[in-house]
Amino acid sequence: MLVEDKKQTEQKKYFRTQMRTDPDMASAVAAIRTLLEFLRRDKGETILGLRESLKWATDCLTRVDSSVAVSSGGELFLRFISLTSLEHQDLARCKKVMEERGELFLEKISLSRTKVAKLCHTFIKDGAKILTHSYSRVVLRVLEKAAAEKKRFTVYVTESQPDTAGRQMAEALRRLGVPVTVVLDAAVGYVLEKVDLVIVGAEGVVESGGIINKIGTYQMAVCSKAHNKPFYVVAESFKFVRLYPLNQQDVPDRFKYKADTLNNVSELSKEHPVIDYTPPSLITLLFTDLGVLTPSAVSDELIKLYL
C-alpha cells in the first residue's frame, strides 16, 4: 500500500510539473508524458502486469484532472503501444518496443494541433465574424494560423463563467492583434445574428459524433442551429472516447465535475457541472488531425482507432 501511495504522489508531482513547464500543452499530452515516464520507471515482470499498472496510473491521473481527454488519451496510449507484436522472449526488449511506440505516439499527437489548424483556417474567410466559447488552445492555434495567412476577422468570446476563462482567450487574441469582444454567456442569442460562423474546441468527442465541452456549448449549438449558422468543432484525435451519452443526464458523473470537487464534496447534486454534451445533430463539421469529418463519420474513425 505504501509503495503504491509513493508511486501515486510521484506521478502527481511529475504531472503537475509537466503542466507548469508548458502551459500551452494539452492536459492529455501531459498525462501521456507522465504515463510514458511511468512506463520507463516501472519494474514489472510481466506484460500483463505492465498493462494493469498503466491502467492504474491512468486512473490516478483522472483523479488529479478529471477531464475526458485525460482518460481517453490514456486509453488510446495503452492501445497504441500494445498494437504491435509483443512476441519477444525478453521482457526488456518488449518494454523497449513499447517505449518506442509511446514516443512515436507522443510525437504524433504533438503535431496534431498544427494539422487541425492547417485544415480549419481555410474555412475562415476574409472579413468573417467568429463566435467562440471559453478558452481553447486548439481554437487559438487555428485563429493564429488564419491571422498569419493575412486574413481579417473579428472574434466574439463568451466570458464563460464560473472561471471566466473567456477573458484569458480575449487577452491571447489581443496579443495577436485580432479585434475581440467579450460577451456575457447570456448574450449568445443576441450576438448570433451578427456572426458568420461558430468555432469551439472540445474536451472529448463521443461515439455518436457529439462533443463534451465547457458548459454553455450546448446552448450555443442550439442557438446557432436556430439561426442556421455553421457550428464547427476542432479537436485532436486523442480526444475520441468510447462513451455514448443519450442526453445531458447520461454523461457519467466523473466527467461532470472537477477532480477536487469529486474528491472532497459528498453531495454532488448540489454542485454545478462544468461540462455539457452537445448532440451530433447540432454539429456541422469536426476538424481533427484525421481529417474533416461529419458527425456520423466519427463512429467509423472510432471503430478504426479502437478495434
Place this chain on the structure above:
Amino acid sequence: MADCGEANGPERKNEIVRAKNEEKELTKEEKQRLRKEKKQQKKQKEKKDDKGSSEKSGREKTLDPLSASQVLSTQSPTQKVPASAPIPVPPSGAPSHSSGAPSHSSSGAPSPADKPAKSKAELKAERRARQEADRASKQQGSSSSSKTKAPASDLNPVVKRLPEHVQVDDPAVVKRLAKKLERQQTRPHSSAKKIPLRSDYGYKVSLFSHLHQYSRKAPLTQLLSIPSSVIHPSIVRLGLQYSQGIVTGSNARSVALLHAFKQVIMDYSTPPNEELSRDLVNKLKPYISFLNQCRPLSASMGNAIKYIKKEISNIPSQYKEEEAKTKLLECIDKYIDEKVVLAAKAISKYAIEKISDGDVILVYGCSSLVNHILCEAFDKNRKFRVIVVDSRPRLEGREALRRLVQIGISCTYVLISALSYVLPEVSKVFLGAHALLANGYVMSRVGTSQIALVARAFNVPVLVCCETYKFCERVQTDSFVSNELDDPDELMVTRKGKTQLEDWHDLSTLGLLNLVYDVTPPDFVDLVITDLGMIPCTSVPVVLRVKNVDQ
C-alpha cells in the same frame, strides 16, 4: 430454317441438313432454336437503341408508382456493396440457380443456358413485348431513344433481378415460379409429388398487389400428397408452425429453422455416386422453397441459410459421411450459440449501462431480446418500471407482459392509440428489430416507426437492440416495395356475437390490409445496441464491412 441470320458457318448448315432428314419433333426443336438465335441476334442489335423504351413498356404490367420506386430502389447504390451482390432476402436459392431463374422478361437477353427452360408461350410473350417496344419507339421518334440512351447504359449494369415474391401481379413471373418448384425435385420422383404452389387469397389493396397474401385457413400442407417423400417431416412441421403463427419472432424462427436442418442432416444419407457437399445443398433447395411458400423468409433466416450452405460446400471431400455430419451439426450449434445466445448476453451487458434507477421504459410488442435485457436488468437490481405498448391484430404485447410480470417487474399496458398520452412520463424507448438494412433503416414489426416518430417529437431517446446476424445488405427506404401481407381475415372482430366485416368479400370496393413489417429511418433512432457495442444507426454499413473482412 434456311433463313437463319448469321450462321456459325458450315456447322449450322450440317445441322440443318441433318434436321431436314429426321423426324418432325426434331425439326420443331430446331426451328425453336433457330428462332431463338435469330431473336438473340436481333436483340443484340437493338439492345443499344431500344433498351430504355423496351424496359418501360415491359414494366407497364406493374403499376406506375411501383415501377418508379422499383427502378429507383434498384438504382440506389449501396455504399460498399458491389453491383453484382446477391439480390434482397435470398429466396429459395433463386439467384444461384442460373438455369432456373432467367431475368425479367423485358430486361436483357436470355443466356444460352436458359434455352431448355423457356416454353413457347414465354417466347411468344417476349417477342410480343419487343414488337410493342419497336412500335412505341418508332412512334416516339429518335428523340426519346437518344434521351433514354444515356440512362439506359447507366441502368444496364445496375438493374438487378427482382425477387419473385415482390412480383406477384406479374403472371409471367408467377408461371416461372411454378415451373421452378416443379423442377426442384430430384429426377426419380414423379410430378405428383412436387411442391405445391400456394395461391393468393382475397382482394389485395392495389398498392400492395405485388406481394403475396395467403390465408391461414389454407395451409400449404393440405395440398401436399401423402406420403410426401420429397419434404422431410420436420420441415413440413416447421412450415405449418410458420404459416399458422405458432412460431413467430425473428430469433425463434431462425433457431427453429436451424434445429429442423439439424434433423434433416442427421437423417440424410449420401446417395451413391454423389458428393455430400453438393448433394445436400441441392436437397435443401426444395425445403427452402417450401418454407418460403409457407411464410416468406426473414432476413435472419436468409443469413442462417447462407451460412449453412457455405459450411456444407466447404466440407472437404475426404471426410467420411459420419464425420461430415457431426461437423455440420457442430457448426450449427456453434452458430446458434454465438449469434443468438452469447450475443444476447453481450447486448444485455451494454444495455444495462443505459438503464438507470427510476427509469420508465417503453417497449413495443414482444421482442425476445428486449425481454431478455429487461429481465437481466431486474436481476441486477435496477429499479425501473415498464410500459408495454400493444397493437391489433397480433396483440403480441400480451406475451411480453406475461413474461415481465412473472419475474416481478411493475408494468403498464396500453394500446398504441394511447401512445402520445403515456410518452411524457417515459424516459427511454427500447425497440427490437427484425433486420437492420445497409442504409441504416430499421425494419421491424408494423407500428415501430410510429413509436419512434412520436418519441422523437417528445425528445425521448429511442434505443434499438439488434444482433449482428440480422444485419442485411439490402437497401430500403419505404415499407411498400418489400413487405409481408398477413391473412386479411384476422382483422375481423367478433364482439357480443356479432362479427363486423364478416362479408367483406362481397363488397368489391373494400380491401383489408394486414401489414406485418415497417421501416424506420435512422434519424428517429438514437442508438443501436449490437453485440459489437453501441453504434449510431448510420454506422451499420461499417459493421457490415468489418464483418465481411473477418469472414
